[in-house]
Amino acid sequence: MRPRSLQARLALSLGVLLTALWAAGAVATGFVLQREMDRVFDSALQETAQRLLPLAVIDILGREEAGVTQRLGAIRPHEEYFTYIVRDDAGQVLLQSHGADPALFPAWAGPGFATTGSHRLYSDAAVRDTVRITVAEPLAHRAAVARELRLGLVAPLLVVVPLALGAIVLAVQASLAPLRRLRDSLAARNARDLAPLAGTGLPSEIAPVVAALNDLLARLDGAFQAERSFAANAAHELRTPLAGAIAQAQRLQAESADPAAVARAADIEATLKRLTRLSERLLQLARAEGGRLRQDRATDLRAIAQMVAADLGRGLPPGRIALCLPETPVMSDLDPDAFGILCRNLLDNALRHGASQGPVDLTLQPDGRLCVANDGPVVPPEVLARLTARFERAGGRAEGSGLGLAIVAAIAERIGSDLTLHSPRPRQASGFQVCLQLPLAG
Numbered sequence: 001m002r003p004r005s006l007q008a009r010l011a012l013s014l015g016v017l018l019t020a021l022w023a024a025g026a027v028a029t030g031f032v033l034q035r036e037m038d039r040v041f042d043s044a045l046q047e048t049a050q051r052l053l054p055l056a057v058i059d060i061l062g063r064e065e066a067g068v069t070q071r072l073g074a075i076r077p078h079e080e081y082f083t084y085i086v087r088d089d090a091g092q093v094l095l096q097s098h099g100a101d102p103a104l105f106p107a108w109a110g111p112g113f114a115t116t117g118s119h120r121l122y123s124d125a126a127v128r129d130t131v132r133i134t135v136a137e138p139l140a141h142r143a144a145v146a147r148e149l150r151l152g153l154v155a156p157l158l159v160v161v162p163l164a165l166g167a168i169v170l171a172v173q174a175s176l177a178p179l180r181r182l183r184d185s186l187a188a189r190n191a192r193d194l195a196p197l198a199g200t201g202l203p204s205e206i207a208p209v210v211a212a213l214n215d216l217l218a219r220l221d222g223a224f225q226a227e228r229s230f231a232a233n234a235a236h237e238l239r240t241p242l243a244g245a246i247a248q249a250q251r252l253q254a255e256s257a258d259p260a261a262v263a264r265a266a267d268i269e270a271t272l273k274r275l276t277r278l279s280e281r282l283l284q285l286a287r288a289e290g291g292r293l294r295q296d297r298a299t300d301l302r303a304i305a306q307m308v309a310a311d312l313g314r315g316l317p318p319g320r321i322a323l324c325l326p327e328t329p330v331m332s333d334l335d336p337d338a339f340g341i342l343c344r345n346l347l348d349n350a351l352r353h354g355a356s357q358g359p360v361d362l363t364l365q366p367d368g369r370l371c372v373a374n375d376g377p378v379v380p381p382e383v384l385a386r387l388t389a390r391f392e393r394a395g396g397r398a399e400g401s402g403l404g405l406a407i408v409a410a411i412a413e414r415i416g417s418d419l420t421l422h423s424p425r426p427r428q429a430s431g432f433q434v435c436l437q438l439p440l441a442g
Contacts, residue, residue: 298441
């Protein structure tokens with residue numbers, strides 16, 4: 001199940017809470033308005049009865065003929081919400097409004113309010129309880145007014161709630177912007193970037209998390225530095241005793257007359273030289289993983305490539321290393337030692353594992369793209385995919401250290417370049433090619 005985002009959870013929670021609070025407020029307000037509305041309508045009923053009763057008394061007492069029911073006519077058509085009847089103490093209707101139905105009025109039960117199934121009534125009396133008036137209001141009228149009030153309270157929800165939800169989403173997005181910047185900062189880092197995270201502009205709830213993460217990064221960086229320092233120091237300290245051991249093995253070969261002893265001394269010398277090369281590779285790996293690879297000044301990479309090729313080409317047939325360099329300088333802020341390590345490992349790898357008679361091509365393009373290619377058997381895809389791992393050797397050959405491409409991959413990763421391996425070479429049926437993009441100055 002895919003986890004929901006914190007932004008969605010906050011927006012949904014706040015939106016539901018806001019809607020529930022608004023709905024509860026509308027319901028509570030509706031009840032309060034209903035109660036106040038009943039009070040207003042009851043007061044209107046009572047006021048109407050008290051104003052009509054004196055008029056009715058004057059009209060009834062001034063009649064020439066007693067006991068006659070008089071119905072008042074409407075001056076013009078209109079919707080009548082209040083109806084009334086005036087009765088004597090015997091229940092005889094003496095006066096009624098034009099829309100009044102006497103059958104809807106209950107028997108006299110004394111002054112005050114009363115409610116039937118369809119009307120709200122108020123009754124009062126005068127002239128020693130001989131003239132009685134009852135004013136009625138349909139309950140449907142009150143219900144219609146109540147519905148209009150509730151609709152007036154609920155209708156804004158259809159507009160306000162969506163707007164409020166949109167405002168909540170925007171507010172949550174703005175509030176979580178520091179988290180998104182922190183996420184983007186972490187996503188942009190490579191696996192070896194353990195620099196502390198910037199803690200400025202973060203909410204107080206997130207700042208302790210960033211502080212704890214920085215503390216963890218510092219401990220990890222310290223552990224990695226100790227590991228690299230140990231590898232570099234161990235490789236450095238091995239140089240002198242290894243050189244002494246190689247010298248002793250060579251002396252044994254020169255001084256011994258026993259062919260078997262000379263052969264054993266030669267084997268020891270070869271083993272010690274392999275160990276020396278391994279210690280050099282460990283030093284280079286520590287340099288690639290822990291040293292500063294970019295400088296404040298730019299260097300022409302062509303001169304470094306020429307020096308490395310000339311150094312490795314000593315004792316090799318002419319044309320064994322073929323350089324293809326541009327005529328214009330290739331200025332880069334890459335550390336010259338790091339570029340030299342790159343070229344040396346790529347050329348040494350090609351010379352060691354490629355075809356013994358074919359040339360090794362080193363091509364440096366004006367845009368900083370470096371490629372080293374050699375002829376030789378095709379490397380299977382499953383082997384090609386793991387060649388940049390430490391101590392991985394193509395074809396299981398033992399003469400290499402298994403660190404050359406691992407060192408190149410470490411440098412490529414730290415300078416933000418993609419290392420591409422091809423076998424066979426592009427547009428060829430055999431061979432091996434390594435390419436990476438070097439940073440240019442400016």
